[in-house]
Amino acid sequence: MAQKKDKTKEIKVPKVPHSKCDTAKENKTGSWRDQRPSIDLSKCIKCAQCALHCPDGAIEVDETGAHINYDYCKGCLICERICPVKCITHKKEEK
Amino acid sequence: MVKTLEGSHAIADMIVNCEADVLACYPITPSTHIAEKLQKYYADGKIPEYITVEQEFSAISALAGASATGARTFTTTSSQGVALMHEVLYAVAGMRLPIVMCVANRSLNSPLGIWCDHQDIIPERDSGWIILMCESNQEAVDTLPQAYKLAESLLLPVMVCIDGFYLTHAVEQIDVPSKEIVQKFLPKFKPEFKLDTNNPITLGIYSTPQYLQDFREDLANDVDNAREPIKKTEEEFSKIINRNYGNGLIENYKCDDAERIIIAMSSFCGNVKEAIDELRDKGEKVGLLRIKSYRPFPYKDVQEILKNKKHVGVFDRATTLGGHPPLYTDVLAAIYDSDQKVPISSFIGGLGGKDVTVETAKNIFEDLKENKIKRKFV
Ligand code: SF4
Ligand code: SF4
Numbered sequence: 003m004a005q006k007k008d009k010t011k012e013i014k015v016p017k018v019p020h021s022k023c024d025t026a027k028e029n030k031t032g033s034w035r036d037q038r039p040s041i042d043l044s045k046c047i048k049c050a051q052c053a054l055h056c057p058d059g060a061i062e063v064d065e066t067g068a069h070i071n072y073d074y075c076k077g078c079l080i081c082e083r084i085c086p087v088k089c090i091t092h093k094k095e096e097k
Numbered sequence: 098m099v100k101t102l103e104g105s106h107a108i109a110d111m112i113v114n115c116e117a118d119v120l121a122c123y124p125i126t127p128s129t130h131i132a133e134k135l136q137k138y139y140a141d142g143k144i145p146e147y148i149t150v151e152q153e154f155s156a157i158s159a160l161a162g163a164s165a166t167g168a169r170t171f172t173t174t175s176s177q178g179v180a181l182m183h184e185v186l187y188a189v190a191g192m193r194l195p196i197v198m199c200v201a202n203r204s205l206n207s208p209l210g211i212w213c214d215h216q217d218i219i220p221e222r223d224s225g226w227i228i229l230m231c232e233s234n235q236e237a238v239d240t241l242p243q244a245y246k247l248a249e250s251l252l253l254p255v256m257v258c259i260d261g262f263y264l265t266h267a268v269e270q271i272d273v274p275s276k277e278i279v280q281k282f283l284p285k286f287k288p289e290f291k292l293d294t295n296n297p298i299t300l301g302i303y304s305t306p307q308y309l310q311d312f313r314e315d316l317a318n319d320v321d322n323a324r325e326p327i328k329k330t331e332e333e334f335s336k337i338i339n340r341n342y343g344n345g346l347i348e349n350y351k352c353d354d355a356e357r358i359i360i361a362m363s364s365f366c367g368n369v370k371e372a373i374d375e376l377r378d379k380g381e382k383v384g385l386l387r388i389k390s391y392r393p394f395p396y397k398d399v400q401e402i403l404k405n406k407k408h409v410g411v412f413d414r415a416t417t418l419g420g421h422p423p424l425y426t427d428v429l430a431a432i433y434d435s436d437q438k439v440p441i442s443s444f445i446g447g448l449g450g451k452d453v454t455v456e457t458a459k460n461i462f463e464d465l466k467e468n469k470i471k472r473k474f475v
Contacts, residue, residue, distance in 0.1 A: 017193075017312075017315055018192070018193045018252060018288075018289070018290040018300065019191065019192065019193070019300075019301075019302050019304065019312050020290050020298045020299060020300050020302060021298065021299045021302045022297075022298055022299075023297040023298065023299065
């Protein structure tokens with residue numbers, strides 16, 4: 003995010019609108035979600051298809067299975083569609 | 098060193114002397130000879146990088162990327178080429194990329210014409226680019242190093258405009274200041290923000306309503322505040338080369354005691370000066386106010402010079418369809434802002450290469466003898 007201009011300070015160098023890398027992490031887009039996917043880890047075969055297809059990069063797969071980061075998951079349910087063993091299901095998000 | 102050169106080639110020579118790093122040009126009449134000569138210089142190893150592109154949108158986009166890495170960049174175009182760049186020109190200014198471009202002014206379709214008028218840059222006047230209108234090839238050559246200095250210190254892109262054919266294809270004696278002279282005047286470009294893999298940032302960002310206006314306000318203020326630097330840069334360089342072109346924003350040609358004044362831009366001003374000299378020999382008090390910096394517009398200088406004048410004629414080489422022509426509008430705005438009242442007439446001419454001669458200028462001065470405000474094509 004660009005810095006808000008401080009009008010009390012004189013700006014010597016003309017300001018270039020830019021943002022530092024990694025700042026997308028600060029926007030917790032999970033708040034937009036209205037469908038909440040969940041993974042049945044007992045059926046998960048750790049193929050990582052869900053993680054590859056998640057448009058938000060919100061899934062990580064480790065030796066215990068696939069895990070959704072709900073801070074960023076927007077609830078598109080692509081993961082549910084893609085899972086070859088149908089171990090992802092969803093219900094309405096309760097806020 | 099003074100050499101006999103085509104205007105376009107002199108500009109290409111100056112770009113080499115300014116040590117531009119990355120070029121991307123797509124040929125379009127009448128700017129083509131500039132691009133052609135620069136291609137040759139690239140082939141000869143005098144220019145580090147020349148990106149061949151398939152059209153002007155790509156040319157300016159490629160330069161946006163190059164400029165964002167801290168390279169000194171240049172492109173040239175005309176007419177439809179400027180129009181095709183339109184979207185990116187606004188982006189470049191908003192991203193604060195100091196690209197320098199030479200526009201060889203030409204009419205816009207339709208009808209299709211390849212000759213000079215200023216319609217092509219009118220849609221870009223609100224873009225945030227500094228727009229400098231040159232009367233002669235010598236002035237254009239001398240303005241280019243200043244354009245880089247202004248662009249890189251203010252982080253604003255600069256257009257240096259010359260009249261298509263009248264200047265681009267004129268072969269005349271031109272002094273192209275050497276690389277050594279330019280180096281003394283123009284420091285290396287070292288941007289504070291640039292694309293760098295060791296310190297990654299995103300340029301050309303998205304902005305929420307919370308911040309966007311602040312960025313636009315900064316840009317607007319910086320373009321407005323460019324007037325003083327433009328004057329200073331002109332003063333500084335004119336001392337080195339012993340040539341000057343007014344104060345950088347305007348040129349006052351015999352306006353001080355004049356009663357009738359023409360306000361105009363670019364090469365037609367040469368003919369107006371000729372007409373003034375002839376009319377003054379007959380005792381007529383006439384003068385020319387040449388606008389060099391079209392953006393930022395020199396409102397204050399216009400107000401100063403138009404004090405106590407009897408009648409002013411604004412010559413536009415472009416139209417605003419359904420409204421007053423562009424230069425005329427700016428002059429009206431300048432005068433409305435001051436405490437004086439002077440009749441200001443509008444003359445539109447020279448569209449699509451229609452010749453505007455010494456005679457045209459004399460006829461305008463004749464029209465200005467009457468007190469009645471006129472708005473007409475000449
Ligand atoms: S619902 Fe969409 S955003 Fe959420 S984890 Fe699945 S694929 Fe990613
Ligand atoms: S696609 Fe299904 S099975 Fe494969 S890792 Fe994801 S949740 Fe597990």
